[in-house]
Amino acid sequence: MAFTAVCASFSNIIWAMLVFVFLGIFIGFWSFQILHKSKWYFYHNLGLTKLKLFKTSFFINLLVAIPLAFVATVLYILF
């Protein structure tokens, strides 16, 4: 999210949303791997593999980003 906010300040909200969905997820997973490596087991013991977590996160990000990008575009056109 922080990374997306930085992108939004340098470009526009649409680019920020694209970064959030397609690049942010990789950065998020990479950061988690570096900073919270042992915490993967919290999910693994629940039957969640890294791939499943990745797919779920991607779709949640997409579901959040699409309406936000839509609202942002409408606001941009209006104002």
Added chain:
Amino acid sequence: MELAISNATKFFGKKSIFKDVSLTLKTGEIVAIFGRNGCGKSTLLKMIFGKMKGNSINILYNNEVIKPSEIIKEQIVSYLPQESFLPKNLKVRDIIPIYFSEEKKQDRIFYDPFIAKISNTVTGKLSLGELRYFEVLLIAQMDHQFMMLDEPFSMLEPIYKDKVKELLISLLDFKGIIITDHYYNDVFEISTNNKLMHDGKLYNIDTVNDLKDFGYLRK
């Protein structure tokens, strides 16, 4: 229920950690694996759990081949890693429902006298012993048929250790357990089979004296 591991081999670069290791775990058994630091105990557990790739490993689950990558998905083995695996910002009482939807199971943990005292505390503020006890309790109550515990007695005060030992024994009707820990006396009290990893091989151990013979303990 049976989990049979064979031909487990792991190299880090050119360095051989262990070669052609075999191990069988059945319901009702506690298999203890002893060994000096860096001998490959945790590596073996991670390979069985599918978390670390080995050079080779074969796993049979009730005589059927299963890939290590299926172990997490199929929830066959639960795993307590050496390091704490719980998010530091969540309270104990918030973690329990994430792991158990059934109220009965939740209550079994909530009403544990040790847990009742710390249920409002975030895990990041628990003492290492309290945290370890809570982690063991969580892993132990899960429905997986097998459980691997990497240093479950680490940092536990004696009274917590006794509770953990009682708990593990009570689970043996429906679980098989692998334990690695340097607290060999505590492990010997509850284990049914003992093994020592030494020079990349697993040896059967019957008594504490065997541990001395292999140089794990001082004579």
